[in-house]
Amino acid sequence: MSLTARIAENLAAVRQRIAAACGRAGRDPADVTLVAVTKYAQIEWIEALLSVGEIELGENRPQQLAARAALFPATVHWHLIGPLQRNKANLAVRHAELVHSVDSSRLLPALDTEAASTGRKVRVLLEVNLSGEEQKHGFGKDELEATFDSLHGHPHVSIEGLMTMAAYTDDPEAARPTFRELRLLRDRLQLRCPAGVELRCLSMGMSGDFEPAIEEGATLVRIGSALWEGLEAVTAS
Numbered sequence: 001m002s003l004t005a006r007i008a009e010n011l012a013a014v015r016q017r018i019a020a021a022c023g024r025a026g027r028d029p030a031d032v033t034l035v036a037v038t039k040y041a042q043i044e045w046i047e048a049l050l051s052v053g054e055i056e057l058g059e060n061r062p063q064q065l066a067a068r069a070a071l072f073p074a075t076v077h078w079h080l081i082g083p084l085q086r087n088k089a090n091l092a093v094r095h096a097e098l099v100h101s102v103d104s105s106r107l108l109p110a111l112d113t114e115a116a117s118t119g120r121k122v123r124v125l126l127e128v129n130l131s132g133e134e135q136k137h138g139f140g141k142d143e144l145e146a147t148f149d150s151l152h153g154h155p156h157v158s159i160e161g162l163m164t165m166a167a168y169t170d171d172p173e174a175a176r177p178t179f180r181e182l183r184l185l186r187d188r189l190q191l192r193c194p195a196g197v198e199l200r201c202l203s204m205g206m207s208g209d210f211e212p213a214i215e216e217g218a219t220l221v222r223i224g225s226a227l228w229e230g231l232e233a234v235t236a237s
């Protein structure tokens with residue numbers, strides 16, 4: 001089997017599982033965006049993925065995102081899903097369609113300044129650490145509820161929703177309460193949003209747990225390994 005055929009097959013299987021999860025939840029699959037996470041993917045794998053029609057790609061390091069954005073057509077939408085430091089805000093603003101990983105209030109003025117200087121508006125999600133794991137990034141839930149009202153007022157930053165990563169387990173169902181909590185937090189924060197701010201995005205769910213995430217309201221799922229299954233063997237042959 002060719003590399004492209006294998007990737008097409010993986011992509012179709014993931015899309016089918018997304019559609020089935022939408023079916024169970026009474027949701028329209030068009031309301032769930034698949035972000036193909038390319039952080040461990042070789043360039044040829046990404047080319048193959050683009051050739052079968054996928055254009056939403058996610059990277060977790062700003063430098064790699066910028067380097068890869070330069071290699072591919074401008075029609076590709078790049079999503080920054082990993083930690084961002086203020087001194088890399090320019091890379092995020094220039095290359096990312098959506099920054100999923102704003103984990104501190106201090107990033108917002110940095111993004112605003114960069115976006116203003118390039119004449120753009122940067123779209124962001126606020127990352128929330130609901131699992132409480134030390135190594136995870138993100139606002140604490142209490143912290144976000146306490147500071148949310150102070151996060152607005154950056155004219156070149158558009159806050160469009162929330163993102164989380166569930167604690168890693170072998171059982172996707174174990175992640176469901178975390179996803180539900182993110183949705184409920186979003187619903188509460190939405191009531192406090194200034195006019196014009198709509199938290200319509202929920203970025204939650206990865207290869208191991210995207211189905212419960214969709215059932216709980218995910219609008220963006222970030223999927224890497226499920227798309228790249230079996231490719232090492234194909235690439236070597």
Ligand SMILES: *Cc1c(COP(=O)(O)O)cnc(C)c1O
Nearest residue numbers: 037060081206207222223224225
């Ligand atoms: C790597 C990564 C993913 C994708 O993980 P898979 O388990 O390979 O699907 C999703 N979100 C973030 C933030 C990541 O760093």
